[in-house]
Amino acid sequence: MKEPSDEILMQQVADGNLDLLKVLFNRHHKHVYNYLYKMSGDGMLSEDLTQDVFYKLIKYRNSYRNGSFVSWLFTIARNSLKSHFRRDAKNHEDISVLEYKSTGNGEDQQEDYSHLQNALNRLEETDREMVILNKFQEIRYEELAEIMGSTPGAVKTRVCRILKKLKGYYLESI
Template identity: 60%
Template sequence: MKEQTDEIIMAMVAQGNLDLLKVLFKRHHLHVYNFLYKMCRDRMLSEDVTQEVFYNIMRYRASYKNGKFVSWMFTIARNCLKKHLKKNQMDHEDLDDVSYRLTVNEAPKEDYTHLQKALDKLNPSDKELLVLNRFQEIKYAELAHIVGSTEGAVKTKVSRALKKLKAIYFENL
């Protein structure tokens, strides 16, 4: 038996088969968590927002219109993170400040590599594009849908963001 696509499973979830949501959760919760963590560098916030994303997928399942599921899911993830930051008196532009916030008891379990430090210095929209495109492997067409732009504009923005990242990365070597 062939594995069903995310789109077929989500269509069945949208029709009321909520048990299948666990399949989508198993497939994608780490992708969502990793995206959120790379954007805000806060483990607890990333875990909370990941749960909120899948709750919203269930809650707004009727709004799914048979498009690319991953695009729809990451659009929800972006909106959940923005909503959370705004609710806590932060703008989307303040993501850089959140990136460096670690509590005293929370020692990073992974090394802060030079690349991650350079990535954290980018403005939030450039960082978001690179994380989605390079780390989450979202194609340009899907990325354009997620950020509400055209594919050509997204390619240009990603290219420019990569140039900025390269300049920052090699600045301190």
């Protein structure tokens, strides 16, 4: 038997079946955490914001309108991160200068991750966000376009350009 889609589950959550939120949480909390961690570089903050995203998912469940669940979820995550840094700007460094704390096992792997994160940090915040969502979180162009308020074609072109820029930055750092 095929498992119900995220959209069907979220619609049932919106209709009041909060027990199904556990299924959505289990499917997506790691992706949300990883996105927030790659954007902020702060594990504790990412954990807190991940909890906040799922709290907001419950709180605003009635605003879900049968669109792409992943787009809706990452829009909440994106807005939560921006709100946090806007609200606490005086307590945090600029996102782009945060150092990546790799959890890689080998020294070479850690160095590769460090070079990649340094290259990512050189990108503008919105460019870095698009690459992380598309390549690391595997958000499709259609969903990314919905999150960014653009068209799939424009997003695909922009991601391609950003990846070329990222490749240049990465190759400079090794």
